Amino acid sequence: MLSEQNLKKIEDLKKSYPTTQALVLPVLWMVQEEHGYISEDSMKYVAGLLNVSFGHVLGVVTFYTMFHSKPIGKHHLEVCTNVSCMLRGSDKIVAYLEKRLGIGLGQTSKDKKWTLSEVECMGSCGTAPMLAVGEEYYENLTEEKLDRTIAELERK
Amino acid sequence: MEKYILPDIPGLHKIDVYESHGGYKAFRKALDMKPEEVTDEVKKSGLRGRGGACFPTGLKWTFMPKQTTKPKYLCVNGDESEPGTFKDRQIFEFNPHLLIEGTLIGAYAMGITTSFIYIRGEYGKWIRMLEKALADAYAKGYVGTNILGTSFSTTIIIHKGAGAYICGEESSLMNSIEGMRGYPRIKPPFPAQFGLWGYPTTINNVETMSNVPLILNNGWEWYSKIGAAKHPGPILVGVSGHVNKPGVYELPTGVPLLEIIYKHAGGVPGDKKIKAVIPGGSSTMIMRGDQLEGACMDAESLKAAGSSVGTAGLIVMDEDTDLIRVITRISMFYYHESCGQCTPCREGTGWLWKILKRFEKGEGRSGDIDLLMDIANNIEGNTICALGDAAAWPVQSMIRRFRDEFEKRVEPAPARVEQEAAA
Numbered sequence: 001m002l003s004e005q006n007l008k009k010i011e012d013l014k015k016s017y018p019t020t021q022a023l024v025l026p027v028l029w030m031v032q033e034e035h036g037y038i039s040e041d042s043m044k045y046v047a048g049l050l051n052v053s054f055g056h057v058l059g060v061v062t063f064y065t066m067f068h069s070k071p072i073g074k075h076h077l078e079v080c081t082n083v084s085c086m087l088r089g090s091d092k093i094v095a096y097l098e099k100r101l102g103i104g105l106g107q108t109s110k111d112k113k114w115t116l117s118e119v120e121c122m123g124s125c126g127t128a129p130m131l132a133v134g135e136e137y138y139e140n141l142t143e144e145k146l147d148r149t150i151a152e153l154e155r156k
Numbered sequence: 157m158e159k160y161i162l163p164d165i166p167g168l169h170k171i172d173v174y175e176s177h178g179g180y181k182a183f184r185k186a187l188d189m190k191p192e193e194v195t196d197e198v199k200k201s202g203l204r205g206r207g208g209a210c211f212p213t214g215l216k217w218t219f220m221p222k223q224t225t226k227p228k229y230l231c232v233n234g235d236e237s238e239p240g241t242f243k244d245r246q247i248f249e250f251n252p253h254l255l256i257e258g259t260l261i262g263a264y265a266m267g268i269t270t271s272f273i274y275i276r277g278e279y280g281k282w283i284r285m286l287e288k289a290l291a292d293a294y295a296k297g298y299v300g301t302n303i304l305g306t307s308f309s310t311t312i313i314i315h316k317g318a319g320a321y322i323c324g325e326e327s328s329l330m331n332s333i334e335g336m337r338g339y340p341r342i343k344p345p346f347p348a349q350f351g352l353w354g355y356p357t358t359i360n361n362v363e364t365m366s367n368v369p370l371i372l373n374n375g376w377e378w379y380s381k382i383g384a385a386k387h388p389g390p391i392l393v394g395v396s397g398h399v400n401k402p403g404v405y406e407l408p409t410g411v412p413l414l415e416i417i418y419k420h421a422g423g424v425p426g427d428k429k430i431k432a433v434i435p436g437g438s439s440t441m442i443m444r445g446d447q448l449e450g451a452c453m454d455a456e457s458l459k460a461a462g463s464s465v466g467t468a469g470l471i472v473m474d475e476d477t478d479l480i481r482v483i484t485r486i487s488m489f490y491y492h493e494s495c496g497q498c499t500p501c502r503e504g505t506g507w508l509w510k511i512l513k514r515f516e517k518g519e520g521r522s523g524d525i526d527l528l529m530d531i532a533n534n535i536e537g538n539t540i541c542a543l544g545d546a547a548a549w550p551v552q553s554m555i556r557r558f559r560d561e562f563e564k565r566v567e568p569a570p571a572r573v574e575q576e577a578a579a
Contacts (some may be wrong), residue, residue: 004307016226016270016311016313017313018353019334019335019353021334021335021336022333022334022335023335024335025315025316025317025332025335025338025519026315026316029277029316029318036545043457057337057425059271059336059337060335060336060337062336063320063337063495064277064317064319064570065318065319066277066278066318066319067318067319067321076420081485082239082399082438082485082489083239083240083397083434083438083471083482083485083486084239084240084396084471086481086482086485087397087471087473087477087482088396088397100306115242120237120239120321120489120492120493121237121238121240121241121438122278123236123237123239123241123242123244123245123276123278123279124242124473125239125242125394125397125402126242126394126402126403126404127402128394128396128402133183134280135280135284137281138282142509145511147545147573151271153302
């Protein structure tokens, strides 16, 4: 389920925290990074690995917005629509992406390439409007910049 | 004013550059002092928390038990998720060693064995930057065992969140580190008595900790003279919305809001009038454009103006802004981020959003304005944590200060009756 490298990392992390339960978030991150999402089987695996209940892991996964319990598209496009971005035209960014990708908010394209989401404030208020794809922030967006971004992602 | 938190020094994020500009000197100085002397220095400086509550930092540190055999923890809050706030991110990117140094000084002052820097999961890129800086600090012997040849040992661990605004609430943050859902805890007991894993814990904001080295380097008297007397120091003001030059500006506290907007952020595009301002992140009470004269970015001044400093995330809205859309979006945020523990917040935030959506469509009903106020009043003060208050205040202040905006969106009664009859 997890790479040797991550399993070793987990052993190291155990030394830093007084309980194994504290590793639930770090280990779930590893699972998601390796598999793209956190399946029920993965949750059971994490529960066994850290000696907590499956229910506990399920509770954590469903609590945090960034954990996905279902597969998502190859590129997850997250557009902030909170106030600062809204004031600088995030609705136009959403509309453009919807048209361009042929999917609505919360949807994944049929070819599983794109998932489009509306997200809460990402801390990009001074460079609004913005879009996050994975760890990358695309800021001060315009339609031209969106085209370039999509083209860049398409090549990946 | 000179910049201390985010000075214009190229490559300051690198440890060598940081050291060549006096970096880690404050920590060395602290190590030569008694821990309680360090706390006293911070206390006398007047530094107040930069996370929103403006609580005196030094005083908070004194709450930690001195004589105890239990482990003690420090949590540095970098969950930065308050809408309109993007300051801690600049510290991670441009001056991460200042944060590490401040954390080390705090750890020394309080006798902390382990500090956790909790950073929101969305900041993956910035987490990597801080990880690099921390690895360098370990390599240079500033963190770890027998630091710089002294008997002091302490570790720092970066802990990544996973997308939950509520984890910026201190007790929720601790539960998140413990590997649980981020549910806030009932207080008392307070973290200094019963924190992480039940042990004494202090939680301080990233920007707060980044102020600590300045105090040690220059002395409390120097620090206390910067900005507003009762709320001194440099403050990172994030300006967003309808301004020509949005961004983070390091300014002394007490700077007039109009100066921030017009002098630093370049004024409003198209020279439009300011309709409204949210001074410190979406949880703080909205102010009318005509209330800005004389209002300054410090706790006392903004309290007098009927709002608060919050995270100093200033959101500017010009005269053409649809404020009903603004408040509907804010309410959607709190509904989404309510953890669901307390009924008034879990249900109330949803009701506020639902009713506000009617106004957004121009379908407000007579009585809806009072209903919104009634719901907000019943959330405020009736929840475990301050998220409930944070959801109520924007609605209350928006109605109090822009009631006409709501009234314009109330559908005349007969039209609705006809529609309902037709349906």
